[in-house]
Amino acid sequence: QVTLKESGPVLVKPTETLTLTCTVSGFSLSNARMGVSWIRQPPGKALEWLAHIFSNDEKSYSTSLKSRLTISKDTSKSQVVLTMTNMDPVDTATYYCARQHSGSFDYWGQGTLVTVSS
């Protein structure tokens, strides 16, 4: 059974750095043709892709947010970590991690709502 679960702070202050962890089970992060993405959704708005890490540890970032994002993985812990620097209230959103397989996202975490406020 494949599952993904996001964890991290529910509230961060402006200018702070956000660190989110995605813990996966039911598959290996070294599995070829699979990867994990972080995707966010501001309240009432559309999905926005942020970053992706492939099984070979290659990474890809949203062009508009690249300077603020870092994605990494610890295969032994089955975890994918996203850091986003210099948080702003406009970054308030539900943050999802999702498994990518052959181009689609076949499993998603439940999401974690992060609010940016002083």
Added chain:
Amino acid sequence: SYVLTQPPSVSVAPGQTARITCGGNNIGSKSVHWYQQKPGQAPVLVVFHDIDRPSGIPERFSGSNSGNTATLTISRVEAGDDADYYCQVWDSSSDHPVFGGGTKLTVL
């Protein structure tokens, strides 16, 4: 960067057929995936690789893709299909996924 365009809303009566479009430049050459998202829930994959359905997704959900438009078709619409729907492709030129802006399907 590659852009996917969806209508903001589609309305349909129960039992009728809903068609949700996803426009993109030569999208027919790409593999399109569709997600259903209900309020307060994570998205769920309902169609992948243009026409395939994951296990557990009803046959009422089908997809097509040609030219500059991909379409998600929901036959015999039920009240439970009331949700937001997103299309997605993997843009090979930038090597990252792209989502459409989403379509709110309202079952009247």
